[in-house]
Amino acid sequence: MKAIVVGTGYVGLVTGACLADTGVHVSCIDIDERKINMLKGERLPIYETGLEEIVRRNMKKGRLEFGTSLAEFLQGAEVIFIAVGTPPDEDGSANLRHVLAVATAIGEALQDYAVVVTKSTVPVGTSAKVKAFIAAAMDKRGRKISFDVASNPEFLKEGAAVQDFLSPDRIVIGTDSMRARNVLDQLYKPFQLNRYRIIHMDIASAEMTKYAANAMLAARISFMNDMANLCEFVDADINQVRNGIGADPRIGSKFLYPGVGYGGSCFPKDVKALIHTGKYYGHRLRLLEAVEAINEDQKQVLFKKLLYFLDNDLEGKQIAIWGLAFKPNTDDMREAPALTIIEALIKAGAGVRAYDPMATGEARKQIAADVIYAQNEYEAVDGADALMLLTEWPEFRLPDWKRVKRLMQLPLVLDGRNIYNPQQLRSLGFVYHGIGTKNGTLAALEKSLYAGA
Numbered sequence: 001m002k003a004i005v006v007g008t009g010y011v012g013l014v015t016g017a018c019l020a021d022t023g024v025h026v027s028c029i030d031i032d033e034r035k036i037n038m039l040k041g042e043r044l045p046i047y048e049t050g051l052e053e054i055v056r057r058n059m060k061k062g063r064l065e066f067g068t069s070l071a072e073f074l075q076g077a078e079v080i081f082i083a084v085g086t087p088p089d090e091d092g093s094a095n096l097r098h099v100l101a102v103a104t105a106i107g108e109a110l111q112d113y114a115v116v117v118t119k120s121t122v123p124v125g126t127s128a129k130v131k132a133f134i135a136a137a138m139d140k141r142g143r144k145i146s147f148d149v150a151s152n153p154e155f156l157k158e159g160a161a162v163q164d165f166l167s168p169d170r171i172v173i174g175t176d177s178m179r180a181r182n183v184l185d186q187l188y189k190p191f192q193l194n195r196y197r198i199i200h201m202d203i204a205s206a207e208m209t210k211y212a213a214n215a216m217l218a219a220r221i222s223f224m225n226d227m228a229n230l231c232e233f234v235d236a237d238i239n240q241v242r243n244g245i246g247a248d249p250r251i252g253s254k255f256l257y258p259g260v261g262y263g264g265s266c267f268p269k270d271v272k273a274l275i276h277t278g279k280y281y282g283h284r285l286r287l288l289e290a291v292e293a294i295n296e297d298q299k300q301v302l303f304k305k306l307l308y309f310l311d312n313d314l315e316g317k318q319i320a321i322w323g324l325a326f327k328p329n330t331d332d333m334r335e336a337p338a339l340t341i342i343e344a345l346i347k348a349g350a351g352v353r354a355y356d357p358m359a360t361g362e363a364r365k366q367i368a369a370d371v372i373y374a375q376n377e378y379e380a381v382d383g384a385d386a387l388m389l390l391t392e393w394p395e396f397r398l399p400d401w402k403r404v405k406r407l408m409q410l411p412l413v414l415d416g417r418n419i420y421n422p423q424q425l426r427s428l429g430f431v432y433h434g435i436g437t438k439n440g441t442l443a444a445l446e447k448s449l450y451a452g453a
């Protein structure tokens with residue numbers, strides 16, 4: 001079987017490499033020549049656990065190739081995936097220019113029947129637009145070649161993308177033709193080894209499923225962040241509450257972790273896009289509006305705690321940051337809460353010394369301010385007035401706390417992911433605060449602001 005994947009980012013590259021691993025011949029296309037040249041040289045433009053090995057293996061076998069011209073690789077392809085970005089427009093809607101540009105390019109070059117699959121996250125109705133754009137481009141060249149469109153949204157998580165793709169919880173396929181359905185069934189056959197994971201549905205429902213899934217997950221996080229902040233007022237501990245509610249199988253224990261707000265390239269933009277779709281149809285999604293507002297506030301919570309401890313004066317203070325990426329095991333900085341927090345720190349006159357095991361390169365591109373990038377976690381805390389843990393990388397879990405304490409100017413630890421044991425840190429002489437943990441500062445902070453008003 002031969003497949004083409006257009007867009008060689010997190011989704012496209014993982015899709016292409018993992019499909020090639022099942023014996024499919026895959027051509028990955030991208031307009032970014034720098035990326036394609038890197039890949040041709042067996043270098044990966046992104047960091048994703050296990051991906052490099054699969055890419056190299058399949059390139060060596062001749063099953064995975066890279067290029068910039070779709071037309072050059074179309075011959076014999078039964079499936080063409082569109083996996084390009086769908087960034088938010090100013091009004092929050094998903095910008096479809098990349099998707100539709102690919103549709104036009106397909107219409108201009110298609111020679112034989114193929115199934116064109118939208119893998120990018122796109123609003124309901126986009127596959128119909130893709131179909132129209134392909135047909136219009138074909139019309140222009142006076143050709144009528146049969147093709148189908150399908151929706152096959154991707155549910156992989158960054159940092160675990162390969163694992164998620166190889167062992168998906170489900171594969172959602174939206175089609176309106178048996179022929180397309182059969183082609184995709186065959187392509188995904190190797191992923192059904194111990195149980196059938198494909199859920200067939202109509203195209204609009206498949207497109208909607210993707211947004212509904214991300215919106216539900218984002219809602220869980222904002223709910224937990226809201227509860228965590230309330231815990232601080234009532235002197236309850238969100239970690240204990242989380243265990244208590246997660247034991248109910250109707251709730252489940254996954255994705256219940258409060259923190260510094262959700263980030264990444266998906267939740268923020270997809271929640272916005274769904275809110276926009278609701279508005280477009282005159283159906284306000286009030287729950288999602290709250291989810292988004294809570295998330296924006298949550299990115300400030302750790303900063304507010306810092307202000308409280310340092311008497312509202314960060315001028316000249318040195319703040320250490322552990323973790324910049326929006327989550328561990330990725331170098332992705334898109335919408336990372338660290339961006340908002342660092343901006344607030346710099347604006348308040350603090351100096352920032354940050355360490356991230358993977359995302360420093362991306363951070364340099366995205367943060368204009370004068371941040372010092374440390375070589376390791378200990379260099380980051382040297383002389384610091386506070387340590388803020390923003391990303392729960394495994395290597396931050398068990399640091400040498402005695403060494404950290406010796407290095408820091410003030411032993412203040414603000415744990416944005418609740419990964420440390422409060423008692424242990426306090427017994428070592430640290431002032432420790434997490435998110436929604438006991439002895440919360442939010443309550444005290446709110447009270448002090450109230451008293452001063």
Ligand SMILES: NC(=O)c1ccc[n+]([C@@H]2O[C@H](COP(=O)([O-])OP(=O)(O)OC[C@H]3O[C@@H](n4cnc5c(N)ncnc54)[C@H](O)[C@@H]3O)[C@@H](O)[C@H]2O)c1
Nearest residue numbers: 007008009010011030031032084085086098120121154158
């Ligand atoms: N990142 C994730 O974890 C994830 C997971 C599921 C779904 N998605 C969705 O998948 C889509 C892609 O996300 P991503 O994170 O892989 O994006 P990305 O930005 O990492 O990659 C997109 C790639 O598409 C390329 N591109 C843009 N226009 C092109 C064109 N006309 N022809 C060829 N290539 C083109 C870009 O150069 C870029 O390399 C988005 O809709 C996203 O919402 C992402």
Ligand SMILES: O=c1ccn([C@@H]2O[C@H](COP(=O)(O)OP(=O)(O)O[C@H]3O[C@H](CO)[C@@H](O)[C@H](O)[C@H]3O)[C@@H](O)[C@H]2O)c(=O)[nH]1
Nearest residue numbers: 154155156157158221255256257259262263264266326327
């Ligand atoms: O309990 C939790 C779980 C996650 N997060 C945060 O939520 C964000 C997103 O995390 P995660 O979902 O693990 O990463 P993504 O790679 O953004 O994956 C999400 O977005 C993808 C793109 O649409 C989907 O394919 C995935 O199914 C969906 O999980 C990160 O900032 C996390 O720190 C929390 O704060 N608490």
